[in-house]
Amino acid sequence: MKFNVNTDIALTHLLTRKKQTVIASMGVTVGIGIFIFMISLVVGFNKDSDESIFKSVPHLRIYQEDEICQPLIPKEETSLLPIIINPKISNLSNTLINPDKIISDLKSQKDVVNVTRQISVNIFYNNGKSQINGIASGVDIIEANNMFDIKSTMLAGDIKDLQSNPNGIILGVGIADKLNIRVNDYISIISSIGVGKVLKVVGIFKTSNSSIDDTKSYINLAVAQQLLKQSSSYVTDIYVNITNPDNAPAYSEKFSALTGYKAEDWQSANESTMAKKQTRKVMFGSISFAILLVAAFGIYNIINMTINEKMNDIAILKATGFSGKDVMNIFIKETLIIGITGTIFGLLVATVLIHFLSKVYIGGDVGYFPIDFEKNVYISGAIIGMFITLAAGFIPARNAAKVDPIEIFKR
Amino acid sequence: MNKDKQIILKAENLVKYYYEPVKFQALKSISFKVYEGEFLSVVGKSGCGKTTMMYILSTMDTDYEGELFISGEKVTGKKSDYLADIRNKHIGFVFQFHYLLPEFTCLKNVMIPALKLNKYSYEEVEQRAYEKLELLGIKEQAHKQASKISGGQQQRVAIARALINDPKIIMCDEPTGNLDSKNTNIVIDIFRKLATDYGQTIIAVTHDKDFSDKSTRTMEMKDGEILSHGW
Numbered sequence: 001m002k003f004n005v006n007t008d009i010a011l012t013h014l015l016t017r018k019k020q021t022v023i024a025s026m027g028v029t030v031g032i033g034i035f036i037f038m039i040s041l042v043v044g045f046n047k048d049s050d051e052s053i054f055k056s057v058p059h060l061r062i063y064q065e066d067e068i069c070q071p072l073i074p075k076e077e078t079s080l081l082p083i084i085i086n087p088k089i090s091n092l093s094n095t096l097i098n099p100d101k102i103i104s105d106l107k108s109q110k111d112v113v114n115v116t117r118q119i120s121v122n123i124f125y126n127n128g129k130s131q132i133n134g135i136a137s138g139v140d141i142i143e144a145n146n147m148f149d150i151k152s153t154m155l156a157g158d159i160k161d162l163q164s165n166p167n168g169i170i171l172g173v174g175i176a177d178k179l180n181i182r183v184n185d186y187i188s189i190i191s192s193i194g195v196g197k198v199l200k201v202v203g204i205f206k207t208s209n210s211s212i213d214d215t216k217s218y219i220n221l222a223v224a225q226q227l228l229k230q231s232s233s234y235v236t237d238i239y240v241n242i243t244n245p246d247n248a249p250a251y252s253e254k255f256s257a258l259t260g261y262k263a264e265d266w267q268s269a270n271e272s273t274m275a276k277k278q279t280r281k282v283m284f285g286s287i288s289f290a291i292l293l294v295a296a297f298g299i300y301n302i303i304n305m306t307i308n309e310k311m312n313d314i315a316i317l318k319a320t321g322f323s324g325k326d327v328m329n330i331f332i333k334e335t336l337i338i339g340i341t342g343t344i345f346g347l348l349v350a351t352v353l354i355h356f357l358s359k360v361y362i363g364g365d366v367g368y369f370p371i372d373f374e375k376n377v378y379i380s381g382a383i384i385g386m387f388i389t390l391a392a393g394f395i396p397a398r399n400a401a402k403v404d405p406i407e408i409f410k411r
Numbered sequence: 412m413n414k415d416k417q418i419i420l421k422a423e424n425l426v427k428y429y430y431e432p433v434k435f436q437a438l439k440s441i442s443f444k445v446y447e448g449e450f451l452s453v454v455g456k457s458g459c460g461k462t463t464m465m466y467i468l469s470t471m472d473t474d475y476e477g478e479l480f481i482s483g484e485k486v487t488g489k490k491s492d493y494l495a496d497i498r499n500k501h502i503g504f505v506f507q508f509h510y511l512l513p514e515f516t517c518l519k520n521v522m523i524p525a526l527k528l529n530k531y532s533y534e535e536v537e538q539r540a541y542e543k544l545e546l547l548g549i550k551e552q553a554h555k556q557a558s559k560i561s562g563g564q565q566q567r568v569a570i571a572r573a574l575i576n577d578p579k580i581i582m583c584d585e586p587t588g589n590l591d592s593k594n595t596n597i598v599i600d601i602f603r604k605l606a607t608d609y610g611q612t613i614i615a616v617t618h619d620k621d622f623s624d625k626s627t628r629t630m631e632m633k634d635g636e637i638l639s640h641g642w
């Protein structure tokens with residue numbers, strides 16, 4: 001053993017008190033293991049929830065925001081009574097002007113992956129006497145599929161049939177069940193402005209979200225335009241997907257400026273889901289942090305105990321020429337060794353836990369338990385583990401550095 | 412004697428108070444000089460302040476009045492890390508009671524101050540530690556854990572450790588207190604040899620008449636004062 005003398009002393013201390021060393025590192029192991037496991041759980045959950053959101057929601061949605069009519073003289077400039085009483089929405093139509101140019105502009109932007117247009121129509125689905133209200137999305141089904149992977153949700157039929165059949169419709173499974181409709185049946189729909197149409201059911205889809213399955217259908221753009229009595233240039237929404245959905249808010253303003261319309265990011269469109277995500281993060285984060293604190297306390301105690309038992313050693317070392325810094329160095333090294341071994345085993349424990357949980361089948365919309373190995377979680381877990389151990393060891397080590405050998409010898 | 416030699420240690424008006432349990436003056440203005448190559452013994456009744464003085468001379472106790480010079484350098488008022496360095500390089504100390512690091516081998520105990528000094532390679536340090544242990548007749552104990560040998564053996568390992576860095580000054584507080592007469596004589600012979608052959612200086616507190624008789628000078632203390640310098 002030819003270590004630096006401080007390391008040598010630190011190692012000897014740890015090896016002659018194996019039990020305490022093992023207990024202290026086990027504290028770190030449990031702390032880090034649970035921490036990484038919990039955070040992976042949250043990340044897995046959130047990823048799963050994002051994925052299900054992105055089955056129907058784009059990263060950014062560009063649309064014409066309703067405007068309330070304003071008085072010609074701004075209110076602040078006059079002390080008179082407001083000129084407009086009971087103001088109304090002033091825009092005549094919510095169509096996007098020159099959508100082709102907007103789409104090509106967006107497509108030329110960096111980080112834009114997918115762009116597609118869409119028209120949402122409020123409709124009633126009828127079959128005989130039963131009636132369900134819902135929303136038909138007028139889409140270019142191939143582009144929409146690129147964005148939402150509709151194909152993977154199809155129970156029956158094929159998305160291509162919508163493209164080849166101008167008067168086709170793909171129904172959510174909830175609607176089909178309630179109206180007792182199968183593929184190749186006909187369904188009568190009527191829009192909120194009273195235009196009716198009979199469409200052929202070319203497919204049925206099922207997402208993991210039953211409220212979508214109960215209301216949504218896909219139709220061709222032209223049909224949507226007819227249902228709203230609009231021309232073939234009418235488009236209400238342009239959907240945009242970018243490379244990293246987490247960055248969507250940053251693009252919101254950029255795309256608004258580019259297109260002249262409101263570009264809403266998915267985070268603001270799904271505030272309640274975001275709030276749930278945040279809650280999960282805070283909840284699991286604080287639980288695992290508490291566990292880490294307990295582990296840190298364990299280390300603090302054991303290093304403190306070691307130092308109290310080693311007062312004589314410290315005094316002798318100082319008498320033979322070790323400085324306060326050396327003594328501190330010795331005990332910091334002991335903490336580091338405990339921290340490193342504890343953290344390594346913690347990473348292993350987390351890996352085992354995650355591995356087993358990811359094999360647990362939940363069924364339903366979830367399938368296998370949504371947990372996965374996340375490199376970043378491991379890295380931050382290891383860093384936090386080392387940081388907490390060091391912090392816990394630092395205080396007693398600094399006290400050890402201050403020990404006055406004379407006081408010890410005179411005892 | 413030795414008056415033509417260099418002064419290695421000089422104490423000027425050392426005063427030491429203890430405040431617990433009551434204020435008590437343990438050293439009353441002590442001044443003396445020690446020359447290079449001296450083998451000085453310090454005698455005096457128990458409680459007269461020998462240990463107190465040795466702790467000040469060793470630079471470990473910095474809470475005193477007066478001034479202390481080692482090799483002409485004033486060490487009074489220096490920072491504790493600097494003093495630690497001086498102890499490591501220039502002072503070997505044998506304590507009255509607390510001897511060794513219990514969980515290390517005797518060999519390692521002797522090696523540690525030299526590893527700290529970091530002047531020789533690990534192998535050289537090991538070799539030198541063996542030589543010192545052999546000098547004190549306990550080479551066979553080298554690989555035993557320090558807590559598992561007798562008190563007398565521990566004391567000899569502690570002396571070997573004090574010698575490892577070839578310090579200018581070796582300070583001992585009753586270094587032969589636990590030794591039989593045979594081993595006491597061995598230690599006395601070693602100290603005499605170190606002083607005469609290698610010019611090292613030895614300052615040793617002792618109760619042993621044999622020991623003080625064989626030193627080159629005996630300083631006598633009483634009630635915190637120097638009774639005689641032994642010139």
Ligand SMILES: Nc1ncnc2c1ncn2[C@@H]1O[C@H](COP(=O)(O)OP(=O)(O)O)[C@@H](O)[C@H]1O
Pocket residue numbers: 410429430431432435437455456457458459460461462463464
């Ligand atoms: N830490 C201390 N606190 C208070 N009094 C002390 C302390 N150490 C020593 N003394 C007192 O100082 C005097 C000198 O002690 P010491 O230097 O140990 O004497 P010696 O080593 O000559 O036997 C004694 O009266 C002793 O009681």
Ligand SMILES: [Mg+2]
Pocket residue numbers: 461462463507584
């Ligand atoms: Mg004494």
